[in-house]
Amino acid sequence: MNLNFRGKRLSGILAVVPANERTFLEEMKNYNFPEARSLKLKEVMGYNKRRMVTHGVCVSDLAVAGMERLFQKNQLGRNEFDAMILVTQSPDHFMPPTSNIIQGRLNLKQDLLCLDINQGCAGYVIGLIQAFMLLDQDSIQKVVLINADVLSRKTSPQDRNSYPLIGDAASITIVERGEKEAVIYADLKMDGTRHAALIIPAGGFRLPSTPDTCILEDAGDNNLRAKDHLRMDGSTVFNFVQAEVPKLIEGLLARAGIPISDVDYYLSHQANRFMIQKLADKLKVPQCKMPNNIVEHFGNSSSVTIPLAITYNLSNHFKNNNSQVCLAGFGAGLTWSAMLMQLGNLDFCEIAECA
Amino acid sequence: MKATIEILTDIRPECDFNASKNFMGDGLLDSFDMITLVAALDKVHGISISGVDIVPENFQNLQTISNLLRQNGVVL
Numbered sequence: 001m002n003l004n005f006r007g008k009r010l011s012g013i014l015a016v017v018p019a020n021e022r023t024f025l026e027e028m029k030n031y032n033f034p035e036a037r038s039l040k041l042k043e044v045m046g047y048n049k050r051r052m053v054t055h056g057v058c059v060s061d062l063a064v065a066g067m068e069r070l071f072q073k074n075q076l077g078r079n080e081f082d083a084m085i086l087v088t089q090s091p092d093h094f095m096p097p098t099s100n101i102i103q104g105r106l107n108l109k110q111d112l113l114c115l116d117i118n119q120g121c122a123g124y125v126i127g128l129i130q131a132f133m134l135l136d137q138d139s140i141q142k143v144v145l146i147n148a149d150v151l152s153r154k155t156s157p158q159d160r161n162s163y164p165l166i167g168d169a170a171s172i173t174i175v176e177r178g179e180k181e182a183v184i185y186a187d188l189k190m191d192g193t194r195h196a197a198l199i200i201p202a203g204g205f206r207l208p209s210t211p212d213t214c215i216l217e218d219a220g221d222n223n224l225r226a227k228d229h230l231r232m233d234g235s236t237v238f239n240f241v242q243a244e245v246p247k248l249i250e251g252l253l254a255r256a257g258i259p260i261s262d263v264d265y266y267l268s269h270q271a272n273r274f275m276i277q278k279l280a281d282k283l284k285v286p287q288c289k290m291p292n293n294i295v296e297h298f299g300n301s302s303s304v305t306i307p308l309a310i311t312y313n314l315s316n317h318f319k320n321n322n323s324q325v326c327l328a329g330f331g332a333g334l335t336w337s338a339m340l341m342q343l344g345n346l347d348f349c350e351i352a353e354c355a
Numbered sequence: 356m357k358a359t360i361e362i363l364t365d366i367r368p369e370c371d372f373n374a375s376k377n378f379m380g381d382g383l384l385d386s387f388d389m390i391t392l393v394a395a396l397d398k399v400h401g402i403s404i405s406g407v408d409i410v411p412e413n414f415q416n417l418q419t420i421s422n423l424l425r426q427n428g429v430v431l
Contacts, residue, residue, distance in 0.1 A: 040366060041387055044394040161387070221385060235386040235411070242406025274390055278406035 002255060003186040005132040009178030010341075012075060012348040013318075015311040016066035016148075016170040017051040017298055019353045024048055024164050031160040032222045038160065046273030046292070050167040050299025052152040058092045059148040060101045062170035065354035067106055067144075075348050076174060078106070081142040083113040083134045087123035087303050089332065090150045091116065094204075102146070113140070120198065121269045121331025122188070123147055123303030124171075125339045128327075129186055131175040145173040147303040154200055156225035158216065162232050165272060167299020171307035174347075185256045187248055188337035197236040198332040202227035241275060241330050245338075246282045249328055252338045263340070264323035265314065266290040269330055270305040279328075303329065308351070315349045356431060359420055362395045376416045389414050396420075402427045 024047040028038050041047065053062070063086065070076040086099040093101075099114035113134065119126050124147055131143040148170035155166045202213035213227040225231060245268075253260060266285050270276055276292035279285075291313045294305045301308065306327055310318060317323070322344030330336040363372045363384075370383045378384040384392070392414065393404050404427055413423045421431055 037366065037388070037391075040391045044391050238386075238390075239407065239410060242409070274394060275406075278403070278409075281403040282406055 001188050003129060003188075005184040005186070007177055007180040007182065008132045008135055008184060009176060009182065010128075010173055010343060010346065011176050012174040012346050013307050013311055014066050014070060014075075014172045014348060015304065015308045015351045016062050016172070016354055017308075017351060018053045018057065018062070018168055019355055020052050020054050021049055022052050027157065027164065030157050030163075032158065032224070033160060044274050045165070046296040047164040048296040050164075050295075051169060051301075052299070053150045053168045057150060057168075059086070059088050059090055059150055059170065060092050060098050060105060062148050062150070062168070062354060063102050063146045063172070064105050066146075066170055066172045066352060067102070069352050070172065073348075076144070079109045081144045081174075082111070082140040083115065083131070083143045084108070084146065085115045085117060085127050085130050085134075085143065086146045086148065087117045087119050087127040088148050089118060089120050089302060090154065099146070119335060120149075120302045120333070121271065121300075121305070122329035122333065122335040122337040124269070124306040125186060125327050125329045125337035126188065126335070127303065128173070128175065128339060129188070129337075132184065135175065135177060141176065143175040145175055147171045147173070147307065149302040149304065151230055151302060154228070154230050156216065156223070156229040158224035159229065161221070161223050161234050162225075162230055165295060165300045166230070167295075167301040169298060169301035169304040169308060171304045171311075173307060182342055183256075184339060184341040185252055186337070186339040187252045187255075188335065189244070189248065191334045194236065194240065194334045195332075197233040197240065197334060198231075200228070200230050237271070237331075238275060240334055241271070241336075242278060242282065244336050245279060245328055245330050248336055248338050249283060249326060252340055253326070256340050258324065258340060260285065262324060263326045264289065265325045266328065267306050267309050267325055268328045269303070270294040270309060271300055271331070302331065310343075311349055311351045318344050318346050318349045321345070356417060356421060358399055359396070359417060359424075362392060362399065365395075366391050372417065378415060379411045380415075384414060386411075396424065400424065400427070400429045402429060
């Protein structure tokens with residue numbers, strides 16, 4: 001789906017990561033594989049350190065910590081925004097929306113549109129698309145986009161396919177009106193026929209959580225996980241990304257009339273280092289233009305990996321410069337999305353730790 | 356071929372890759388081993404095997420791996 005937006009910009013990005021840091025080496029003994037084999041995979045995939053919430057910490061806790069920091073540092077006024085979007089796959093509750101919970105905990109005004117979006121690794125671009133659409137309303141001057149997930153709480157510690165990758169984090173992006181002539185190009189696609197490739201099978205209404213859904217099972221790949229846990233069909237997801245995402249990016253750039261070499265940075269969702277290296281090779285993009293170090297430092301935090309890549313690698317750059325960037329996300333749904341925009345001269349672009 | 360066998364044996368020292376025609380089906384490699392193998396083949400041969408070619412069919416046995424390497428310009 002081709003979308004164009006005019007007169008919108010990002011004015012600040014804050015990433016929030018839990019202070020609790022875990023390493024692949026200390027967890028390796030949990031997996032049902034020889035250590036030497038896991039160590040080889042570590043080097044290729046970028047398994048190293050990652051951030052995980054401690055017991056009981058929820059998405060709203062990360063979001064509230066980040067928002068309070070912005071208020072305290074006068075980077076955002078408590079009543080300065082008119083809409084707050086939360087993109088998450090790990091809400092505090094099924095009901096009510098977690099964005100309403102955040103609104104309440106922060107004592108925000110009632111004249112505020114709160115909106116939860118259930119999206120995963122494609123969710124940064126999708127959240128921005130929603131923010132841009134809201135800004136077409138006269139009554140909405142500024143939108144807060146929160147991306148947050150705590151999926152480590154839904155991943156089996158004995159599942160080497162998923163557990164070493166998963167990180168928890170949140171980000172807060174301020175979206176507002178910008179120069180009228182600036183065009184932002186976006187494209188997104190969805191394929192629900194492949195929804196089972198990334199799924200938490202139990203815990204919803206289709207398969208409620210029961211004592212049986214907590215039982216660890218070996219699906220034949222030496223990994224133990226329960227139906228209550230996140231399941232990722234790694235091969236299917238990898239092949240989906242390699243087949244679909246380069247086409248999406250190439251089509252987006254062609255529509256915008258921008259050669260691949262004219263884009264300053266490709267800021268892709270970071271599922272693992274190998275996947276991003278292969279994407280860069282396929283697009284013939286030098287790896288310095290496509291950072292791939294987020295999994296090794298923070299883990300894969302779903303829709304937060306793009307803002308984390310920006311704040312971790314390019315904070316000073318984006319506070320002081322304006323660059324042509326291509327964002328790309330892909331994951332649960334299956335969903336894949338890309339956006340071409342000018343990004344920069346941000347009021348803030350930083351990472352905060354929360355307890 | 357020799358380099359490929361050395362890489363495979365480094366990944367799974369306990370397996371005899373000459374004795375199998377179906378590495379994935381016989382349990383010699385899983386999808387993550389396949390990724391480890393591709394990273395090593397890329398490095399040894401100075402190539403980048405396309406992501407769309409990283410599918411089990413191309414890693415079934417020594418012959419299919421050799422075919423893939425030839426497609427990527429490797430002279431064997």
